[in-house]
Amino acid sequence: MSKGKLAIYWAASCGGCEISILGIQEKILEVDKAFDIVLFPCGADGKVREVEKLPDKSIDLCLFNGGIRTSEQEYMARLLRAKSRVLVAFGSCAHEGCVPGLGNLHTRKEIFETNYHDSPSLDNPGGTEPHHESSVPEGTLHLPEFYDTLKTLGQTVPVDYYLPGCPPESERIWEALEAILTGQLPPPGSVIGVNTTVCDVCKRKRTEKKIKAFKRTWEVVPDEETCLLEQGLVCCGPATRAGCGALCPQVNSPCIGCYGPNGGVEDYGARLMSALASVIDSNDPEEVERIVREGLPDPVGTLYRFSLASSLLRRSSRQAEAAKA
Amino acid sequence: MAERVGVYVCHCGSNIAGMVDCEAVARWAKENVSDVAVSRDYKFMCSSLGQAMIEEDIRKEGLTRVVVAACSPHLHEKTFRRACSNAGLNPYLMQMCNIREHVSWVAQERDPATEKAKSLISAAVARVKRQEPLEPMKVGVNPRTLVVGGGIAGLQATLELADAGYPVVLVERSPSIGGHMAQFDKTFPTLDCSACILTPKMSEAYQHENVTLYSYAELEEVSGSVGAFKVRIRKRARSVREDLCTGCGACIEKCPRKVVDNDFEVGLGYRKAIYMPFPQAVPKIPVIDRENCTWFQRGKCRVCEKMCQPGAIDYDQQDEIIELDVGNIILATGWKLFDCRKIPQYGYGRLANVFTNMEFERLCNAAGPTSGKIVLRDGKTEPRSVAIVHCVGSRDKNHNEHCSAVCCMAALKFGHLVLEKTGAEVYSFYIDMRTNQKMYEEFYCRLLEEGMHFIRGRVAEITDAARMPGEEGKLIIQCEDTLLGRQRRIPVDMVILMGALEPQADAKELGLKCGISCSMAGWYTERHPKLDPVATMTDGVFVAGACQGAKDIPAAVAQGAAAAARVMGMITKGTVEIEPVVASIDEEGCSGCRICNNMCPYNAIEYDAGRNVSRVITALCKGCGTCVAACPAGVITGSHFNNEQIGAEIEGILWDARAAAGRGAAAAV
Ligand SMILES: Cc1cc2nc3c(=O)[nH]c(=O)nc-3n(C[C@H](O)[C@H](O)[C@H](O)COP(=O)(O)OP(=O)(O)OC[C@H]3O[C@@H](n4cnc5c(N)ncnc54)[C@H](O)[C@@H]3O)c2cc1C
Numbered sequence A: 001m002s003k004g005k006l007a008i009y010w011a012a013s014c015g016g017c018e019i020s021i022l023g024i025q026e027k028i029l030e031v032d033k034a035f036d037i038v039l040f041p042c043g044a045d046g047k048v049r050e051v052e053k054l055p056d057k058s059i060d061l062c063l064f065n066g067g068i069r070t071s072e073q074e075y076m077a078r079l080l081r082a083k084s085r086v087l088v089a090f091g092s093c094a095h096e097g098c099v100p101g102l103g104n105l106h107t108r109k110e111i112f113e114t115n116y117h118d119s120p121s122l123d124n125p126g127g128t129e130p131h132h133e134s135s136v137p138e139g140t141l142h143l144p145e146f147y148d149t150l151k152t153l154g155q156t157v158p159v160d161y162y163l164p165g166c167p168p169e170s171e172r173i174w175e176a177l178e179a180i181l182t183g184q185l186p187p188p189g190s191v192i193g194v195n196t197t198v199c200d201v202c203k204r205k206r207t208e209k210k211i212k213a214f215k216r217t218w219e220v221v222p223d224e225e226t227c228l229l230e231q232g233l234v235c236c237g238p239a240t241r242a243g244c245g246a247l248c249p250q251v252n253s254p255c256i257g258c259y260g261p262n263g264g265v266e267d268y269g270a271r272l273m274s275a276l277a278s279v280i281d282s283n284d285p286e287e288v289e290r291i292v293r294e295g296l297p298d299p300v301g302t303l304y305r306f307s308l309a310s311s312l313l314r315r316s317s318r319q320a321e322a323a324k325a
Numbered sequence B: 001m002a003e004r005v006g007v008y009v010c011h012c013g014s015n016i017a018g019m020v021d022c023e024a025v026a027r028w029a030k031e032n033v034s035d036v037a038v039s040r041d042y043k044f045m046c047s048s049l050g051q052a053m054i055e056e057d058i059r060k061e062g063l064t065r066v067v068v069a070a071c072s073p074h075l076h077e078k079t080f081r082r083a084c085s086n087a088g089l090n091p092y093l094m095q096m097c098n099i100r101e102h103v104s105w106v107a108q109e110r111d112p113a114t115e116k117a118k119s120l121i122s123a124a125v126a127r128v129k130r131q132e133p134l135e136p137m138k139v140g141v142n143p144r145t146l147v148v149g150g151g152i153a154g155l156q157a158t159l160e161l162a163d164a165g166y167p168v169v170l171v172e173r174s175p176s177i178g179g180h181m182a183q184f185d186k187t188f189p190t191l192d193c194s195a196c197i198l199t200p201k202m203s204e205a206y207q208h209e210n211v212t213l214y215s216y217a218e219l220e221e222v223s224g225s226v227g228a229f230k231v232r233i234r235k236r237a238r239s240v241r242e243d244l245c246t247g248c249g250a251c252i253e254k255c256p257r258k259v260v261d262n263d264f265e266v267g268l269g270y271r272k273a274i275y276m277p278f279p280q281a282v283p284k285i286p287v288i289d290r291e292n293c294t295w296f297q298r299g300k301c302r303v304c305e306k307m308c309q310p311g312a313i314d315y316d317q318q319d320e321i322i323e324l325d326v327g328n329i330i331l332a333t334g335w336k337l338f339d340c341r342k343i344p345q346y347g348y349g350r351l352a353n354v355f356t357n358m359e360f361e362r363l364c365n366a367a368g369p370t371s372g373k374i375v376l377r378d379g380k381t382e383p384r385s386v387a388i389v390h391c392v393g394s395r396d397k398n399h400n401e402h403c404s405a406v407c408c409m410a411a412l413k414f415g416h417l418v419l420e421k422t423g424a425e426v427y428s429f430y431i432d433m434r435t436n437q438k439m440y441e442e443f444y445c446r447l448l449e450e451g452m453h454f455i456r457g458r459v460a461e462i463t464d465a466a467r468m469p470g471e472e473g474k475l476i477i478q479c480e481d482t483l484l485g486r487q488r489r490i491p492v493d494m495v496i497l498m499g500a501l502e503p504q505a506d507a508k509e510l511g512l513k514c515g516i517s518c519s520m521a522g523w524y525t526e527r528h529p530k531l532d533p534v535a536t537m538t539d540g541v542f543v544a545g546a547c548q549g550a551k552d553i554p555a556a557v558a559q560g561a562a563a564a565a566r567v568m569g570m571i572t573k574g575t576v577e578i579e580p581v582v583a584s585i586d587e588e589g590c591s592g593c594r595i596c597n598n599m600c601p602y603n604a605i606e607y608d609a610g611r612n613v614s615r616v617i618t619a620l621c622k623g624c625g626t627c628v629a630a631c632p633a634g635v636i637t638g639s640h641f642n643n644e645q646i647g648a649e650i651e652g653i654l655w656d657a658r659a660a661a662g663r664g665a666a667a668a669v
């Protein structure tokens, strides 16, 4: 049997996904047995122009991590979509936008202001900032265009499968690859993973939840046995798809939600929000307001840390921005 | 296979057609909404002809779904579900679309109203196509009934049921049953002695083999649903053992601690720290008011214990929690009196000789603090003139908009008693005289003949500041006499304020426990104001008496009997069908996070620790959807209201927005 072709690409992401892929360790040899790697900027050679020359659908599998923030990333997404039979949105950024998606709370202008002008660690006397087009004596130079809004891969091109996680756990990657290699795949468009949440694998003891105050991680040393949420820490475990093996709660740290929403959930943050609201132990609107204000100072960053770009909100409202400006 | 949807647009006479172009809407639905096979409009869809039309279409046109655009589902969902059943279509494949309360009754212009009706129908069609056939569940009806409130309405209901052979649990909050009627001297319009007609009913209820009475008790919690409610009753500690007490009263007699009785005697008399509210109290068992008892407050005394021969005094008694299964619940919690201090210009609490109606009831009661003598606050002077002010806190935008329904008659009763007992001049200050029940107008005429004076006009002020000769030392009623068309000042010795009947302070809270709602004012809401006055929107929960609205004793009794009859009907039938619209948890997906566990207002969720999953107890679930929204894993589904159905409904309602914006516009960033 001839070997299949594999592409691994990164867009707006941190590089953790690549490390996680390499984390499958010696199993990489089996991947190598099954595939020729045509593109893997982080781990192997391979040129975009070679990919451009390939016939459509000739790459058997493309693992694409990162969201789409620039025109170049969009170009690559479209190119790899056209060339690949199976396109996997790999990791939280491609799946939900992840932390780069939190940039959607701001406009491009604001992001540039911070990055190139306001940041205290900056030394930029000329006030230089990137331009899509700039003239130099030698001619016109082009940089990729930086979009106002980060989109997920699925919002940009049709995606066959999603592999959640920030980054996806190596074991889950191997399971997914095995499924792909043996053709045992769920229906297209689905997330490869289980349909339950982190609490399902978390070993902590839980009772009925009644919360009088949310605590921030630095405020308490939680006890090792009891459910962290019941101790007042905003643990996202109840809303987050299982897949990590409850790594964070195991080391006494609340789940921050990197595995994204469970199957069938439209909006992760809204789900988590109504769950948290449900367990606040007060019927006095003022007390509830205080509990939320004191315990959840950054609601978007807490509830939508990974999923803002893919949520029903997607980004801060244009009206709010107009009002700010 | 595509669904075949029938759309039926009702005119409701001119109720809907007056504001919505029903014909055009029906035509539009057929032409523009996909999968609509039949669309008709008709004058009265709920009439037998209207129903027959739907049934025939289901049979002849092979409809697989039905949308009825008419009134609120509260009114006719059952009607149209039945029509579908008759024609062999699962009733849950019918959706009602409310174009009356939600459209014609609230709209002001025809065109937008017609457009709104279209949107709602488009939503209903989109949703109904995704509805699933459901089968109602059958539940046996427990023949035991809980009656809350032992006033005349509750007593009537209790006795009707008990006499018919069914067990009743009567829960009364105060130490004795009897309600307000026990405080009255005479009852209008017949002037028979209130106690004489009430106390036999009280003891009958107490002694009845089918009645279990919990007095000094309250309903704490209700779960379950019609036919099979579980109720929790808190029986407060009396500090007196009911099984030993003989009701001799020796303890009361010797108790050294005297307190003002603000309940039964409305502050006009005294009782002891250990007391029975009144001599004919039922049960005839005293209660220690721990707040005022010397032993409880200062750790000294225990006189009552020494006096009690059978040794019934028990200072360590604790509240008792009683859990019971009942099939139906009747709420008969009555009314409370308006706080007359809220109208400072009438001087109650400031001017000694301004009395409330309830105080006056006690004053003229032979068993009351003055042994029935009508005297001023000094306890001895008989008034030579008395003013009765109607509508105090009633028919008043600042307090209660409603008419308290009984004050005019009670005022006439008072007038009669004053004339009979003292020969004083009596003035009634009324806005309208409302005497519209059997023998009421006759009673009014009688008082006219007896010489009571009637002055039509709302009283502006009651003052003791004399301005004219003859006013010194009197209370002066300042008012516009609207019949004479001039201001008048009438000096009197005594004023009686006819305070309003108001809903009980905890009516909303109790209603919530039983799953029923209150009007804005706080009266319990009946299922239908005309046609179903004692049932409520919650099956198995009935209301009777003044808790449903201010009313007189005959009406309260009639409602008590009516509620009992409704309950008997359910018991005789033996089973009830309960809505299959319930939540369910996908156990595979449930992570056992327990977020949902204390969410359910009906306690329908249990946690299975062994399997680490939560589960909905279907028989208890009312399909409210609270848990569905709470589950962060999204694994709870509310049948008949699942995401797909609601999503379709929203998309349907936005049919024209999508057309206007072009497909996918919503997704543009
Ligand atoms: C001054 C005055 C005079 C009147 N005179 C007449 C008259 O002559 N003739 C006439 O026909 N009507 C008269 N009425 C009207 C009459 O009072 C009412 O029609 C009657 O009281 C209604 O009876 P009920 O059982 O509905 O309520 P109530 O008499 O108020 O009884 C309600 C009972 O429920 C109990 N209860 C309340 N809440 C709870 C709870 N949460 N749990 C357990 N128990 C609870 C209360 O303790 C009480 O025992 C008069 C009204 C007034 C104000």
Ligand code: SF4
Residues within 6 Å of the ligand: A198, A199, A202, A203, A204, A206, A226, A227, A228, A229, A230, A235, A236, A237, A238, A246, A249, A254, A255, B593
């Ligand atoms: S600690 Fe977090 S993951 Fe574990 S049970 Fe509690 S909420 Fe769930």
Ligand code: SF4
Residues within 6 Å of the ligand: B251, B254, B255, B256, B257, B273, B274, B288, B289, B292, B293, B294, B295, B296, B301, B302, B303, B304, B305
């Ligand atoms: S113990 Fe309390 S109730 Fe008994 S006699 Fe003394 S004061 Fe009265």
Ligand code: SF4
Residues within 6 Å of the ligand: B582, B583, B599, B600, B601, B602, B603, B604, B605, B616, B617, B620, B621, B622, B623, B624, B625, B626, B627, B628, B638
């Ligand atoms: S839908 Fe959920 S919360 Fe509501 S009654 Fe049913 S189980 Fe309880």
Ligand code: SF4
Residues within 6 Å of the ligand: A238, B585, B589, B590, B591, B592, B593, B594, B595, B596, B597, B613, B614, B630, B631, B632, B633, B634, B635, B636
């Ligand atoms: S909230 Fe959802 S996941 Fe959590 S216990 Fe309840 S049903 Fe299970």
